[in-house]
Amino acid sequence: MIQIKNLSKLYQTKKQKVQAVDNVSLNIEPGEIFGVIGYSGAGKSTFVRLINRLEEPSDGSVVIHDKDITKMPSHQLRKKRQKIGMIFQHFNLLWSRTVFDNIAFPLEIAGVSKAKRKEKVLELIHLVGLSGKEYAYPSQLSGGQKQRVGIARALANDPEVLLCDEATSALDPETTDDILDLLVSINKKLGLTIILITHEMHVIQKICHRVAVMENGKVVENGEVLNVFVRPQSKTTKRFVQQLNPLEHEKDKLYNFINDREDSEVVKLHFIGNHARRALISEIAKKFDVEINILQGSIAPTQEGAYGTLFVEINGEKAVLTNTIQYIQDSGVEVEVLKHA
Numbered sequence: 558m559i560q561i562k563n564l565s566k567l568y569q570t571k572k573q574k575v576q577a578v579d580n581v582s583l584n585i586e587p588g589e590i591f592g593v594i595g596y597s598g599a600g601k602s603t604f605v606r607l608i609n610r611l612e613e614p615s616d617g618s619v620v621i622h623d624k625d626i627t628k629m630p631s632h633q634l635r636k637k638r639q640k641i642g643m644i645f646q647h648f649n650l651l652w653s654r655t656v657f658d659n660i661a662f663p664l665e666i667a668g669v670s671k672a673k674r675k676e677k678v679l680e681l682i683h684l685v686g687l688s689g690k691e692y693a694y695p696s697q698l699s700g701g702q703k704q705r706v707g708i709a710r711a712l713a714n715d716p717e718v719l720l721c722d723e724a725t726s727a728l729d730p731e732t733t734d735d736i737l738d739l740l741v742s743i744n745k746k747l748g749l750t751i752i753l754i755t756h757e758m759h760v761i762q763k764i765c766h767r768v769a770v771m772e773n774g775k776v777v778e779n780g781e782v783l784n785v786f787v788r789p790q791s792k793t794t795k796r797f798v799q800q801l802n803p804l805e806h807e808k809d810k811l812y813n814f815i816n817d818r819e820d821s822e823v824v825k826l827h828f829i830g831n832h833a834r835r836a837l838i839s840e841i842a843k844k845f846d847v848e849i850n851i852l853q854g855s856i857a858p859t860q861e862g863a864y865g866t867l868f869v870e871i872n873g874e875k876a877v878l879t880n881t882i883q884y885i886q887d888s889g890v891e892v893e894v895l896k897h898a
């Protein structure tokens with residue numbers, strides 16, 4: 558368990574003070590993938606660098622497996638940092654070393670013998686899917702391959718936690734997905750706790766179990782990804798959720814497709830988890846004397862199940878409409894009425 562309590566960082570330059578991280582408290586469970594999302598300047602990078610004390614906190618504590626990082630003398634901190642892996646947006650590889658030697662580097666520093674190093678490095682190269690590239694130099698690799706080296710290097714000393722600082726932001730969408738899949742498989746295989754920061758909701762949606770939203774150094778909202786998606790509270794979170802389906806929020810466009818009869822009701826249905834698999838619309842059409850006009854729909858898989866939304870216009874007699882809506886609600890699908898009959 559990682560306990561972050563009242564963590565703050567104040568940068569004080571000659572000209573100004575910047576409260577980059579402001580009184581952040583979070584608990585991160587072992588084995589979870591925890592995402593922190595925020596716009597540029599929200600304090601994400603500072604936050605993640607406070608966790609391994611690449612930045613000194615101004616206040617607060619970070620306790621990793623019962624050890625308070627913020628109170629450790631530097632020799633202890635160096636040892637502890639070997640158990641906190643980190644990957645970066647621009648990979649931070651050593652350009653004059655081969656893939657093999659980049660991954661071996663943290664093992665050399667930890668004083669691991671040559672034979673053990675070789676065994677571990679080859680195991681990691683296999684784990685991250687770089688077999689055959691052992692003796693290539695970083696300049697001979699694609700972005701995705703470079704990040705695989707970064708991941709293997711971060712895992713060399715069997716860390717308790719992996720910190721990811723915008724690890725996919727320099728990659729194209731397809732490569733991003735490959736790297737995210739790799740992080741999920743490592744999380745499952747090794748039971749590794751992962752904390753990642755990003756400005757992309759897609760990254761959170763695809764791999765995180767829980768998410769915290771940062772704004773002006775503060776956590777403005779946090780919770781399970783599915784819950785935050787379905788019921789975003791803050792304005793910033795709502796904007797991030799919109800990233801996943803911008804059309805959904807363009808109500809004007811949606812209304813172009815509405816027949817707008819007096820006897821029609823426009824509703825937004827939220828399908829959460831297993832409900833997303835249900836053929837609810839055809840069920841309703843068979844059961845009730847209503848016409849259904851599908852306006853728009855989307856579905857997003859998350860680590861905790863799928864989250865789908867569907868905008869529909871339902872036409873029918875008022876009493877039948879009421880029964881239909883009740884039936885939908887009773888089946889566990891959330892209904893938001895956008896236009897009453």
Ligand SMILES: Nc1ncnc2c1ncn2[C@@H]1O[C@H](COP(=O)(O)OP(=O)(O)OP(=O)(O)O)[C@@H](O)[C@H]1O
Binds near residue numbers: 575576
């Ligand atoms: N070394 C520093 N000295 C002074 N101010 C800093 C320093 N590092 C960051 N800041 C300021 O702290 C605030 C938070 O920066 P930070 O880099 O943590 O945000 P971020 O959410 O990671 O943004 P980005 O995604 O653009 O990197 C910003 O206002 C930034 O200008």
